[in-house]
Amino acid sequence: MDKREGNGIETPMVFAAALADGMGANVCIRRLKAGETLYVEGESADYCYEIVSGVIKEYNTLEDGRRQVAEFYSAVEMFGFSESEDQLHTAEAITPCTVRCYPREAFMKTVAASPALSASFLKTLMTRLHRARERMVMIGRMSAIQRVATFLLRLADDQEARANVHLAMSRQDIADHLGLTIETVCRTLTELKKQQIIVMESARIFTIADEASLEAVAMGSRARLH
Amino acid sequence: MDKREGNGIETPMVFAAALADGMGANVCIRRLKAGETLYVEGESADYCYEIVSGVIKEYNTLEDGRRQVAEFYSAVEMFGFSESEDQLHTAEAITPCTVRCYPREAFMKTVAASPALSASFLKTLMTRLHRARERMVMIGRMSAIQRVATFLLRLADDQEARANVHLAMSRQDIADHLGLTIETVCRTLTELKKQQIIVMESARIFTIADEASLEAVAMGSRARLH
DNA sequence: CGCCGCCTTGACTCCCTTCAATGCGAGTGG
């Protein structure tokens, strides 16, 4: 299973286009500041969203306050659909964001009415499911350094860059995404720096200095701490 | 997030019925012995499946031979759809099984062509996605005993029983499902026995003796080993 | 300048894995 596929633009053009046709009048744009929530777990799910710019994290909060970040979404991804009437996650902007909002009922009807849209939407969901399972493998079976390496590689791929890759999210967000603690994420990044596999331009910007090694670490070559 | 919802019959009746109408002629039945594989990761995905009887595990194998079991499927669940042309998982019978096989192309077309079927199928996929995310939380944030307790409760719910609940899968399968080792699963079960929260009739049959405690353990009351 | 949030590092602990041996039930053949 390739951990690095399935990124980039996963919402075929036909999607946005046909949607705009079908329900143009009801769509609205919303702008969010960093830290603002788009929706909160438990509230009524009235809209589906398409992200135009910025980065959004979707997460659950456990009883003890810990979080599990299910996904980070960036430009042109759709999200916010749920099989229940209520939102099952909380979505929060981690950078200033622009999102397009589709009324849920109308959105679902429009999709169900068009075979082409249905097929696209099904595909999006299946991709999402596949990603979730990849991450289950990652969280369940990979060491901290493997998880972080995999995460960095995915970010670099998404941004189609190897130098000055931007970390939109905080260390805490990364930890919550990878099923680690913030301290472990830090130490692991430090270790990758020490091994000169990555260079940190700043806390939020990094460059991959040795991609082969980073991939080797991600694949589980026993490159240990120490 | 309630860990115990979303089980049981998740494929609405309209599904099977309309499918039978739409493509009755092309559907075939297949029987599997325990241990037989239905499909293997990487091979061409020509069918979608509906399980009539028995239990199937769907998993990935990592380079080093470890496995991550994505799901166990039992009666009346549909599975085997993938966004790619190829199977992304391996499906293997863990008991003797009967499955109904739908040719993939025709299946997808039939679904996309019918708004009602589309809606059902979407719901199934969203439920599956939700389950995958619940399990990400479980694997990423819960202790071994919490995971095992949660797993036992889910099994009992699926079988709608509290006594003589059947474990169709081996300890290894459970471990691979929960992101643990077989030894940890064993020790954890032993600990739950010692605390008289469960009783093991045999290695593969258990009874929940103290459901409240089992739920407390699953929720994370600090019931430690020792 | 000084506060505040985020990040980093250190020391210690502990839960889970690893490695290794033993138990146990079912099927087989002498």
Next chain:
DNA sequence: CCACTCGCATTGAAGGGAGTCAAGGCGGCG
């Protein structure tokens, strides 16, 4: 009927990787 075996399950001992607790460090902003 019983010895033998094979796969699965259980238990023990030891070690390590990541969590926890605690103390700075650093950069941005009023």
